Amino acid sequence: MTQGEPQCPPDIAELRQRVAEFVRERVMPQEPVLDGGGPEARAVLAQLRKEAKDAGLWALPHPAELGGQGLPLRSYAHIAEVEGASDHGPAALGSASLLDALMLWRHGSPPVRETYVPALIAGELRACYAMTEPDVPGTDPVRIATRAEPADGGAWRISGPKWFTTGAADADLVTVLARTDGSAPDREGLSLLLVPTASAGFRVVRDLPVLGAAGQAEIELDQVTVDADHLIGERGKALTVAGERLQLGRTLRCLRWLGQAQRAFDLMRARARSRGPLADLQLVQRHIFESLLALRTTRPLVHEAVARLDAGLDARVEVGLAKVAAARTLEQVADAAIQVHGAAGLGPDTPLPALFRTGRAARILDGPDELHITSVARRVLRTDPA
Missing domain, CATH: 1.20.140.10 (Butyryl-CoA Dehydrogenase, subunit A, domain 3)
Structure with a gap:
């Protein structure tokens, strides 16, 4: 246990040690390859994920009923620190998808929950979250320019730019914050929509290196159409x-x-x-x-x-x-x-x-x-x- 941390139960302490060793011995030596991105990095990450699953260390904080190991937050917190000692630890151990999986499970429609959540937790799909836009202060989301208009059959048609979207270049899904009603500065009228990145009109405009490091991207949605059941949460309550x-x-x-x-x-x-x-x-x-x-x-x-x-x-x-x-x-x-x-x-x-x-x-x-x-x-x- 690290000083200043609440008492760690013995079973969690043992698991924490195993995770720390996995990150130190398996993930950290591969950081130069993983940092570089591309096909070689994807192959290395896939191998690390297999090893994590074989070691019983996969998806520790995900709910058990969804295929994870069901660690509650207070228990997982003891592990998250050593897991995150490498930027690539959460992805290698299956916890990087926690935010997206929980959001879709809690607020997604039944088709979204059944189609995407198990695959996210299994590491078969990768998701990202697009909120920030060029020329719009990230601290003032009510002013975003991306809009989603109703289309035939209850579908939505989304257009607008996003940037500093973490992991967009390799993502299969992106949750997009868009205005569906009203105008700035109304807080109501913003909605979240789940967009498969293979959709027509979606593109990665460019990488946005942060102080020279890859991982962020600028994306563009040009009349991207998604089904009505890809609305996440209530309309206007994003x-x-x-x-x-x-x-x-x-x-x-x-x-x-x-x-x-x-x-x-x-x-x-x-x-x-x-x-x-x-x-x-x-x-x-x-x-x-x-x-x-x-x-x-x-x-x-x-x-x-x-x-x-x-x-x-x-x-x-x-x-x-x-x-x-x-x-x-x-x-x-x-x-x-x-x-x-x-x-x-x-x-x-x-x-x-x-x-x-x-x-x-x-x-x-x-x-x-x-x-x-x-x-x-x-x-x-x-x-x-x-």
């Missing part, structure tokens, strides 16, 4: 479904960022200890201290958000605090580890550049720091103290 998804998604990402920050910390400590004089330098000791302080103070915030979500309570304040703290911690610890490594920390022989890049991007993607800071502060100012 923000309710999106809010549910965002709270869980941000919390899971916080756990994974903690795992990556811990990885950077371990590399920094090993580097200092392997270079005798380094460990004796007070400035290096300060890097170690400040990084440990960040980890130890952030971890309880993240697990507080987990506990409230698991209990079905309003966790908007806790998730906002955790998201800002975890993103800052990853950036801070990775930066310190690079400094201690010197030039070696900038090159391709360690994962530190990728960890730093993730930390820096985390402070903007999935809601910038400023959004969470103002949102939490306003909410606290409106409520009485506990």
